[in-house]
Amino acid sequence: MKRLILATELKNLWREKLVLTLFLTTSVLALVAFFNAHYFANKQRDVVLAAQQMQQQTIQNAKAGLPERLASTENHKWWEDPYDLRGQAFYLMQNYATKTPLATAPIATGQADVLPYYFKMLIKEKQHIVHQYDYVHPLSLLLGQFDLSFVVIYLLPLLIISICFNALASERQGGQLRLLMLQGGSATHLLTYQLLLRSALIVMPFLLISSLLLVIIRDQMGVTELLSYNLIVLCYSGFWIALTAWVNSRAKSAANNAATLVTCWLALVIVVPALVNTSIALLDPTPSRIHYIDSLRAASDDAQKASEKTLAQYFQDHPELAKNGSGASDYATKKIATINSVERAMEVQDARFLNAQQAQQQSAQKLQYLSPALIVQTLLVDLAGNGLTRHHAFMSEVEAHHQALQRFFANEIAKANQRGDFAPCDGCSTKPTLTNLADIPQFSSELATPVYSYAPLIWLLLLAVGLLLIAKRRVNKLDSANNKEVLVV
Amino acid sequence: MLQSTFKKEWLDTKRQGQTLWLSGIAVLLLLLACVTGFKSHQSYQQAVNEVSQSEQLRWLNQGEKGPHSAAHYGIYVVKPTTPLAALDDGLQAYQGNVLRLEAHIRNDSLFRSAQDNVPLSRFGSLSPAFVLQVLLPLLIILIGYPLLAREREQGTLKQLLAAGASPAKLFFAKCAVLFTLSCLFLLPVALFLLYSQTASEAPYTLRNALFLLSYLIYLLLWALITTTLSSLFPTARRALITLLTIWAFATLLLPKLAMNIATTLHPQGSGQAFQAKLESEVYTDARLDAIEKFKQQTLAQYGVSQVADLPFDYAGAQLQFGEQYADKIFDRLFKARLEQLEAQSQSYQLAGLLTPFIAVQTLSMATAATDFSHQQSFENAAEQHRRLMQEVLNFNQRDHGHKAQGHYTAGKELWQQIPEFSYQYPRFTHYLPHYAISLISLAFWLIVLVLLSLFAIKKLRLEEQR
Amino acid sequence: MTTPIIQINNLQKRFGEYQALQGLSLAVHQGEILALLGPNGAGKTTTINCLLGFLQPDAGEITIAGVNPQLDVVTARQHLAYIPEQVALYPRLTGLENLAYFSKVASIDKTDDEFRTLLAEVKLPSHAVDKPVATYSKGMRQKVGIAIALAKQAKALILDEPTSGLDPSASHEFSQLIQSLAKQGVAILMATHDLYRAQEDAHRVAIINQGQLVDTLLFEQLKEVQLESVYLKHIKVGA
Incomplete structure (x- = not known):
């Protein structure tokens, strides 16, 4: 019976030229989405590689030029001298902190186009470093990348709806259902196999092609990640199939089904996410960055005005850097001390932004249960390594690296200062204070693969099962002879 | 005809319930969007005013220091908004609204608020523009798809035509019902525009008018296409499915695809490469040579052999020369980058010929001054201000530096010589050529759809004769 | 009786x-x-x-x-067999395919040739047997309906x-078919x-x-x- 219904359904769809159309549509969508997101990820990877290469190149160049520099007798301005600690610290350093896209990146670009993924490090206030970003057309950010998650979240449900809205309904309206049931067939079976076959025609080619591309084109695609991706997409499609089953079981006309399903889609994929977004922002509003600038300026002014006090405080915190004996400290140490003080003054402000974002993320975690689209976006973005968890981990590493650099330069500058390396005798050349650039701490990332909870998926499955059960009860009623009303016309 | 059609559709609608229900939700969403849009616009504008003012005070009260120190101290300027931004915040979240003006460097704008948001924010938030551009067309479709198709299915269409109703009148009456209904949704928007028109001293009349007009045309387009397809298709079901497909393509798929293609067609190097290029092109040996040449020229001009003998402070003159030298490179590199981005904008606008969504989105953001071109105007004006600042400060150093005993410092008088940066958007007529493609696209769509509806009317007439 | x-x-x-x-x-x-x-x-x-x-x-x-x-x-x-005013068949399937499908649903296993014989019995023109039902006249659809009833050997x-x-x-052709069914013992x-x-x-x-x-x-x-x-x-x- 199962095979008979499936074969007939397939024959019907084939003659409607739907099988090929759908196969082509989903395949093209999978191809376009994958390659678009793949190129986007690769562009970021190339930037990361270029930055790392530049960093190594600078070290090599300095190494090669060292003998010449040691032999030179002319005076060097410290801010132009790559062999001067201060020049490196404040102006010349080619030192990058980078985040390489994961193999899963094409699954969901997420915030990867907005969030910075590389930082050019210098000894200056952290606040001036972490706000660097890639200048791209803002419209492309507003519209977002055409990636696999876009197809999964927005288009797959629409495609499922567009092919399944008239399952059973068309047989009911056409009268074939009556004949089928008189011949001993069952409405439940018909609806089940119709939905399964039709949605499989959409979901399977998409999953197959996108998975194949992920395995073949992306390097080091993990099996777990691939399985997770497939599982998430299947659960999400499952929800939409269940919803279609539920709507179809209400025994309304096909046009009515289509309108209801599209309204559901609109509500769950467009309106609820937008409302959730608006309420998240209302519940925990992001502080104003414009006011932030004001605070940053005020903190800098205060630190500058109190520069002697700042320095004294700094030495109290870092006694090892204090110059033996008395005497004014040098410009560089003073500058680092000021930077330190500004950073400390801004800690409260920075924390406000972080806290607001974390509070928003927490609300998002709770409110995501309102829409399957939200659940799936969160999961896919995390899976792709373009979520907040991985970004926060990266930012902590960047901060640690920034501090390591500051410590390194503060120490070395203090030592050089104590040795008197910055005050050479009249007429002789400035002494190189940094002969090996490889001594500067280099960024190394040990980002663990993000851990994600599949709990929301269970909710999705529960919803799907619930809808299916209701649908089953309703359609079973069609099959039974004990109806007060004529359900099958 | 019109009146009776209105009455009949109203009765139909009332009895169906579903339409009323949907419309009610849409109105609520729109009102909510208007309120939150207005609130966030207000708090933004308040922040702009406060911080601009305190920055200006900070600048004036920075105390006695060398003019070049002041140049490094710099000033932050903030991009203002227009009242229309409450209705369409456009790209506000995706471009930096703060710019630091300082010596030697042309900075990029800072702080894109999208960076502070959670990934979920990429679903888009509820703004009036979003409701008008995306949700309202869908509502028009859901209300309008059965207008003629169902009459045909029920057989009432044949009766109407047989009873002597003119197909053209019938068609336009149905379309008018749909359009009038959708215009009701524009009411809150129109009221807001009226309010901002009367409340403001210098109202953006042209912007407001064009904003409203483009949405009116946009809604008319959707009303026309819905009525046309409802008239052309034999069943309501097929009309609905076709309309929904068109909607998904027009508002969801094509815009995203168009921008992705535009960025691929006009690729742009990475920010890292751009920064590296800026540094490597400014700080070169050629620059040192140019400075040396400038020094020799200056010495020769005044017939002296060393800078100390010049009748002014050479340091100030060289700083200004350095600024101008770098400015030329900035102009070239920033222009090249901007040209790519502009090309992306124009390609995207061109896709407006494929979907009116792009045209209305472009015009809406443009009139609200929240798009990329207005951002560029602001950034350019800020850059001009930066150069003016540098010139005033460097010339002051040049003209007075040598008179001082020891280190020359200037004070509030000098800081006051630099006018306060208060940015006003240029008149919209200035931008019109830039949006020509979108204006043409809207007109193009209007013509196409009017022709299509004429075709539909012709088919109705044939049906009448059958 | x-x-x-x-x-x-x-x-x-x-x-x-x-x-x-x-x-x-x-x-x-x-x-x-x-x-x-x-x-x-x-x-x-x-x-x-x-x-x-x-x-x-x-x-x-x-x-x-x-x-x-x-x-x-x-x-x-x-x-039971039932023939409504408009026999509901799948328009994209042929008469033969419809007959085979609805019969097999009722667990009636016949070969294609046997189904063809049935369709010949109800006088469905042989050129129509392998054409989609969408092209059939009302009378032809009803013949397929009768063939389904025949295949089922409904009482x-x-x-x-x-x-x-x-x-x-x-209409005349149809009543002849009905008459012959009655002669075979079907209650109508x-x-x-x-x-x-x-x-x-x-x-x-x-x-x-x-x-x-x-x-x-x-x-x-x-x-x-x-x-x-x-x-x-x-x-x-x-x-």
């Missing part, structure tokens, strides 16, 4: 305020054609829906070849307005407005009005009376 294949006893059905059937009793025997006449709203369709097991009567009893559809709808339906055949909209020759219940066909084809005519049987005319009587006047008399009396 043998036990009837279709037996209806004191059938009652109410839809809200409206009493559709008020104690209707009918029987159709093996090889008999019973024409069910009655104005719109007389209860013809309700009766058919109860017979087919799509509707639960409030009271009364139905048996189809001895099986009550309310108790065992599956077995009852095995004995009872229920027809709902089978000849409305058929041209006279198609034909709800119709077509007095002429009823008079021509039926062995018995049952006139119902307002959910009640108001008259039964036998084949012999049918030859003598003017069916139209009898019918109109009963309907007016009822009204």
Whole structure:
């Protein structure tokens, strides 16, 4: 019976030229989405590689030029001298902190186009470093990348709806259902196999092609990640199939089904996410960055005005850097001390932004249960390594690296200062204070693969099962002879 | 005809319930969007005013220091908004609204608020523009798809035509019902525009008018296409499915695809490469040579052999020369980058010929001054201000530096010589050529759809004769 | 007399305020054609829906070849075939494919050749057998419907307005098929407005009005009376 219904359904769809159309549509969508997101990820990877290469190149160049520099007798301005600690610290350093896209990146670009993924490090206030970003057309950010998650979240449900809205309904309206049931067939079976076959025609080619591309084109695609991706997409499609089953079981006309399903889609994929977004922002509003600038300026002014006090405080915190004996400290140490003080003054402000974002993320975690689209976006973005968890981990590493650099330069500058390396005798050349650039701490990332909870998926499955059960009860009623009303016309 | 059609559709609608229900939700969403849009616009504008003012005070009260120190101290300027931004915040979240003006460097704008948001924010938030551009067309479709198709299915269409109703009148009456209904949704928007028109001293009349007009045309387009397809298709079901497909393509798929293609067609190097290029092109040996040449020229001009003998402070003159030298490179590199981005904008606008969504989105953001071109105007004006600042400060150093005993410092008088940066958007007529493609696209769509509806009317007439 | 294949006893059905059937009793025997006449709203369709097991009567009893559809709808339906005014087939499948599909659903396993023979038996033009049903005329669709009934070897055949909209020759061809089915022993219940066909084809005519049987005319009587006047008399009396 199962095979008979499936074969007939397939024959019907084939003659409607739907099988090929759908196969082509989903395949093209999978191809376009994958390659678009793949190129986007690769562009970021190339930037990361270029930055790392530049960093190594600078070290090599300095190494090669060292003998010449040691032999030179002319005076060097410290801010132009790559062999001067201060020049490196404040102006010349080619030192990058980078985040390489994961193999899963094409699954969901997420915030990867907005969030910075590389930082050019210098000894200056952290606040001036972490706000660097890639200048791209803002419209492309507003519209977002055409990636696999876009197809999964927005288009797959629409495609499922567009092919399944008239399952059973068309047989009911056409009268074939009556004949089928008189011949001993069952409405439940018909609806089940119709939905399964039709949605499989959409979901399977998409999953197959996108998975194949992920395995073949992306390097080091993990099996777990691939399985997770497939599982998430299947659960999400499952929800939409269940919803279609539920709507179809209400025994309304096909046009009515289509309108209801599209309204559901609109509500769950467009309106609820937008409302959730608006309420998240209302519940925990992001502080104003414009006011932030004001605070940053005020903190800098205060630190500058109190520069002697700042320095004294700094030495109290870092006694090892204090110059033996008395005497004014040098410009560089003073500058680092000021930077330190500004950073400390801004800690409260920075924390406000972080806290607001974390509070928003927490609300998002709770409110995501309102829409399957939200659940799936969160999961896919995390899976792709373009979520907040991985970004926060990266930012902590960047901060640690920034501090390591500051410590390194503060120490070395203090030592050089104590040795008197910055005050050479009249007429002789400035002494190189940094002969090996490889001594500067280099960024190394040990980002663990993000851990994600599949709990929301269970909710999705529960919803799907619930809808299916209701649908089953309703359609079973069609099959039974004990109806007060004529359900099958 | 019109009146009776209105009455009949109203009765139909009332009895169906579903339409009323949907419309009610849409109105609520729109009102909510208007309120939150207005609130966030207000708090933004308040922040702009406060911080601009305190920055200006900070600048004036920075105390006695060398003019070049002041140049490094710099000033932050903030991009203002227009009242229309409450209705369409456009790209506000995706471009930096703060710019630091300082010596030697042309900075990029800072702080894109999208960076502070959670990934979920990429679903888009509820703004009036979003409701008008995306949700309202869908509502028009859901209300309008059965207008003629169902009459045909029920057989009432044949009766109407047989009873002597003119197909053209019938068609336009149905379309008018749909359009009038959708215009009701524009009411809150129109009221807001009226309010901002009367409340403001210098109202953006042209912007407001064009904003409203483009949405009116946009809604008319959707009303026309819905009525046309409802008239052309034999069943309501097929009309609905076709309309929904068109909607998904027009508002969801094509815009995203168009921008992705535009960025691929006009690729742009990475920010890292751009920064590296800026540094490597400014700080070169050629620059040192140019400075040396400038020094020799200056010495020769005044017939002296060393800078100390010049009748002014050479340091100030060289700083200004350095600024101008770098400015030329900035102009070239920033222009090249901007040209790519502009090309992306124009390609995207061109896709407006494929979907009116792009045209209305472009015009809406443009009139609200929240798009990329207005951002560029602001950034350019800020850059001009930066150069003016540098010139005033460097010339002051040049003209007075040598008179001082020891280190020359200037004070509030000098800081006051630099006018306060208060940015006003240029008149919209200035931008019109830039949006020509979108204006043409809207007109193009209007013509196409009017022709299509004429075709539909012709088919109705044939049906009448059958 | 043998036990009837279709037996209806004191059938009652109410839809809200409206009493559709008020104690209707009918029987159709093996090889008999019973024409069910009655104005719109007389209860013809309700009766058919109860017979087919799509509707639960409030009271009364139905048996189809001895099986009550309310108790065992599956077995009852095995004995039944049904041809509505518009036979519902899949328009994109051919006549043969439709026949094969609906037969196989009923677990009737035949080869394609056997199905072709069936279609030839109901006189479906051979050129149409492998064409999609969308291209068929109404009469051709009905032939496929009869073929489905034949394949099933149903004991009872229920027809709902089978000849409305058929041209006279198609209508004639159809009644020949019905006659031959009856000769094979099938009990046939034909709800119709077509007095002429009823008079021509039926062995018995049952006139119902307002959910009640108001008259039964036998084949012999049918030859003598003017069916139209009898019918109109009963309907007016009822009204």
